[in-house]
Amino acid sequence: MVRKLIFVFLFSVSSIIGAYTMKIQIIKIFSLIDKQTQKGLVGLFALMFIAAVLEMVGIGMFLPLLQLFTSPETASQNPILIMLREAVGATNQKSFIIAFCFFIFSFFIFKNIALAIVIFTQNLFITKHRALYSQALLRHYLDQPCVFHLQRNTTELVRNITILTGRLFVKGLLPILQISMELMVITGIGIVLILVDPVV
Numbered sequence: 001m002v003r004k005l006i007f008v009f010l011f012s013v014s015s016i017i018g019a020y021t022m023k024i025q026i027i028k029i030f031s032l033i034d035k036q037t038q039k040g041l042v043g044l045f046a047l048m049f050i051a052a053v054l055e056m057v058g059i060g061m062f063l064p065l066l067q068l069f070t071s072p073e074t075a076s077q078n079p080i081l082i083m084l085r086e087a088v089g090a091t092n093q094k095s096f097i098i099a100f101c102f103f104i105f106s107f108f109i110f111k112n113i114a115l116a117i118v119i120f121t122q123n124l125f126i127t128k129h130r131a132l133y134s135q136a137l138l139r140h141y142l143d144q145p146c147v148f149h150l151q152r153n154t155t156e157l158v159r160n161i162t163i164l165t166g167r168l169f170v171k172g173l174l175p176i177l178q179i180s181m182e183l184m185v186i187t188g189i190g191i192v193l194i195l196v197d198p199v200v
Helices: 002-032 035-070 079-088 093-142 146-150 154-196
Strands: none
Touching: 035 093, 035 154, 079 093, 093 154
16 A cells, blocks of 8 residues: 555656656747747648547537447437438438448548648648758858857857757647647547436
8 A cells, every 4th residue: 555655756756756757848948949930830740630520520420429329229319319310301210321431532532631630741841841940040050150150160150050950849838739739630529428327
């Protein structure tokens, strides 16, 4: 019992320290990027939110399909399924299940294309703004007086332009975007499950 309490305490402390460290790192990353990149992140987060909603809808579609297979009598009283049956114009249960499965299949194709576009936009955003940041940093170094370059090693400046900008965007900003998108998806799935079965 004591070991379990010690384990829970240590785990809680490590989680708090990890969250605090992550918060500091995120603040540092956002303080280094320019305002143009920060504005672009708003549009990128909007796309990620749309992708999370599509994931939520996709999972929600399986629930009425399962209801059709497990309890057709109850499904016939579902207002959403009744509306879909009238829209499709299905005359019997079998034709409606086939039409509904085809609709789900088409939606998942659309959802996967949308997710691919979001991921492509993420990578394009990171690559583009990494290049812009490197150009701005190079321009900043070139605008410095001659004394600045005499007091610093050229290798260090080149490393800042090439390697550190890559770390900032590829190993810093991109994981934040990926984690944020996964959290949105998990939150959406949780909302669907709570709406379907609030007791659980």
